[in-house]
Every structure is written in structure tokens, then in C-alpha cells.
Amino acid sequence: MKKILGIIGSPRRLGNCEIMVKEISNQLAVSHELNLLRLQDFNILPCRGCYHCLFKTEQCILEDDLNTVIQAMADADAYIVSAPTYFLGINASLKMLLDRGLSFYAHMDNLWSKPAIGVAIAGIEGKEGYSRLVVQSFLKMIFADDKDTRVLYGALPGEVFLNEKNKQAAFELASALFGPKAETFGPSCPHCGGDTFRFMADQRIQCMLCSDYGAATIESGSLSLNIDKSDHDFFSSKEDALKHKEWLLGMKARFFRHKKSLKEITQAYRKQGTWIKPPGKERENRKEDKGTAGEHG
Numbered sequence: 368m369k370k371i372l373g374i375i376g377s378p379r380r381l382g383n384c385e386i387m388v389k390e391i392s393n394q395l396a397v398s399h400e401l402n403l404l405r406l407q408d409f410n411i412l413p414c415r416g417c418y419h420c421l422f423k424t425e426q427c428i429l430e431d432d433l434n435t436v437i438q439a440m441a442d443a444d445a446y447i448v449s450a451p452t453y454f455l456g457i458n459a460s461l462k463m464l465l466d467r468g469l470s471f472y473a474h475m476d477n478l479w480s481k482p483a484i485g486v487a488i489a490g491i492e493g494k495e496g497y498s499r500l501v502v503q504s505f506l507k508m509i510f511a512d513d514k515d516t517r518v519l520y521g522a523l524p525g526e527v528f529l530n531e532k533n534k535q536a537a538f539e540l541a542s543a544l545f546g547p548k549a550e551t552f553g554p555s556c557p558h559c560g561g562d563t564f565r566f567m568a569d570q571r572i573q574c575m576l577c578s579d580y581g582a583a584t585i586e587s588g589s590l591s592l593n594i595d596k597s598d599h600d601f602f603s604s605k606e607d608a609l610k611h612k613e614w615l616l617g618m619k620a621r622f623f624r625h626k627k628s629l630k631e632i633t634q635a636y637r638k639q640g641t642w643i644k645p646p647g648k649e650r651e652n653r654k655e656d657k658g659t660a661g662e663h664g
């Protein structure tokens with residue numbers, strides 16, 4: 368029996384994200400148990416950028432619920448991720464978890480390449496902005512194997528299934544989870560499959576999923592993309608991911624090599640500006656951080 372983990376990025380109980388995950392589970396042909404994580408139920412603190420999890424303990428020093436989430440991910444055979452569009456992107460739920468992603472490295476063997484499908488739910492047709500890209504990027508960065516990620520529409524809780532076509536979409540997504548990757552229509556990045564691009568001034572293009580650069584040419588009336596694989600790729604393969612980890616570990620030696628000049632650079636900015644603090648925390652301004660009331664010149 369497969370263990371499916373539904374990762375839900377919406378705080379709304381029985382909202383479109385939740386019922387979509389449950390419907391996909393209903394449509395899955397393989398026998399499975401469905402476990403659910405509503406990300407907002409968990410206390411996931413913002414990453415402090417201390418790199419402790421990489422250099423010291425292989426575990427984050429923040430005391431919160433991260434390990435429960437990672438454990439649930441490690442226990443799963445596959446993921447269904449669904450998150451709502453807020454202001455043309457996915458709400459902060461996926462990013463809050465992703466920002467703690469350096470901690471995933473210690474669990475890489477248990478997380479690598481799990482099949483996954485993603486759904487970005489938006490309330491207004493065509494107003495999903497970059498939501499799909501966010502879900503694709505999330506799946507890539509948690510080391511999952513994205514089989515198909517789609518945008519589906521529905522505003523009011525439940526509305527996603529006022530449209531019968533979305534039941535069909537749930538069926539197709541369910542079939543993709545343990546099947547072959549969904550076919551891409553139109554040009555896509557030959558390395559990562561991404562289909563969102565930035566057109567640069569120098570006629571180069573950049574894939575917004577893997578961040579690699581290349582060129583777009585029109586041959587016999589159809590667009591073809593040539594993307595150069597960079598030598599610092601993010602998670603295209605387990606090898607790449609481990610290479611990136613090694614690169615991060617190498618930053619420690621680099622830091623010590625440049626420590627003196629880095630300190631000189633940062634210290635020059637130390638006393639500039641006045642920090643505004645939240646109520647009750649005004650006294651936390653350290654003496655040396657006290658600024659010059661924003662005066663310049």
C-alpha cells in the first residue's frame with residue numbers, strides 16, 4: 368500500500384486546495400493511504416541563514432515543527448501538493464517551508480525523487496500570475512519528481528468542482544502520479560522541462576525553473592529552444608544536488624579566507640540608519656547599531 372502525502376498550502380478548511388487533494392486521492396488507481404499536512408497548522412519559523420544545519424549538527428537549531436514535516440515527507444511514497452494563489456503568486460506557505468530547505472540535505476536519501484503532482488488554485492481565470500512556477504519550483508527544491516503541475520480555477524470554497532472539467536483534471540493528475548511525466552505542449556527547457564522563460568535584452572533567454580540560459584530560434588516557423596546546462600545546476604540530478612551541497616560546504620573555507628576584508632566591508636555600514644522595532648522591542652537596538660537618525664552627508 369502506497370503512502371501519499373497531501374501537502375496543503377491553504378488555511379481554508381475544506382477549501383479548494385483541500386478538496387482537490389482529496390479528489391485526486393479518490394481518483395488514484397493504486398491502493399494507498401492519504402496523510403495530510405496543512406502547512407499553516409505547523410509552526411515553521413523563518414530560516415535565520417546561520418547554516419548551522421549544514422556545518423554543525425545536520426539539524427536546524429530552531430525549535431519548531433520542521434522535523435515533523437520532514438518526517439512526514441520522508442515517510443511518504445509520493446506527494447500531492449496544492450496551494451492557493453494570493454496576489455498573483457502562491458501564498459507564503461510553500462516558501463516558508465522551502466526556506467528551511469538546507470535542512471532537507473540531511474534527509475536527501477529518504478526524500479530524493481518521490482513522484483509528485485502539483486495544483487495551484489486561483490480564483491480568477493487568467494489571474495494566477497506565476498503560481499504554477501512556484502509549485503513547480505517547490506517540487507524541484509524538495510527533490511521531488513514533478514509528474515504534472517497545473518493551475519485550476521475556483522474562488523469560493525468548493526467552487527473548483529462547480530466546473531466538471533476539474534474532476535477530469537483530478538483524474539488526469541491522479542493518473543500521472545505513478546505514470547509517465549505529463550506531455551508538455553509548446554516549447555520547454557530541455558534540461559528541466561520548465562516552460563516559463565525570461566527574454567533578455569541580449570536575445571538570450573533564461574528558464575525560470577532551472578535558471579539556465581540559452582537562445583530561442585525560429586526554424587521553419589516553429590520556436591526551438593537551446594538552453595546551456597550551467598555547471599552549477601540546482602537539483603537536476605542527485606549528483607547536481609550533492610555538488611551544490613559541496614559548494615555550500617566550501618563557503619566556510621571561503622569565508623575564513625576573506626574574513627578580514629568581509630568585515631571591513633560590512634563594518635562600514637554598521638551605524639547607518641535607525642532601526643524601527645516592533646512595539647515592546649525598541650530596547651533591542653544594540654548600542655553599536657544606533658544610527659545617525661537617517662542623516663546623510
Ligand SMILES: Cc1cc2nc3c(=O)[nH]c(=O)nc-3n(C[C@H](O)[C@H](O)[C@H](O)COP(=O)(O)O)c2cc1C
Binds near residue numbers: 377381384385522525
Ligand atoms: C489574500 C488573497 C489573495 C488572492 N489573490 C488572488 C489572485 O491574485 N489571483 C486569483 O486568481 N485568485 C486570488 N485569490 C483567490 C484564491 O486563489 C481562491 O479563492 C482559491 O480558491 C483559494 O483556495 P482555497 O479555497 O483552498 O483557500 C486570492 C485570495 C485571497 C484570500
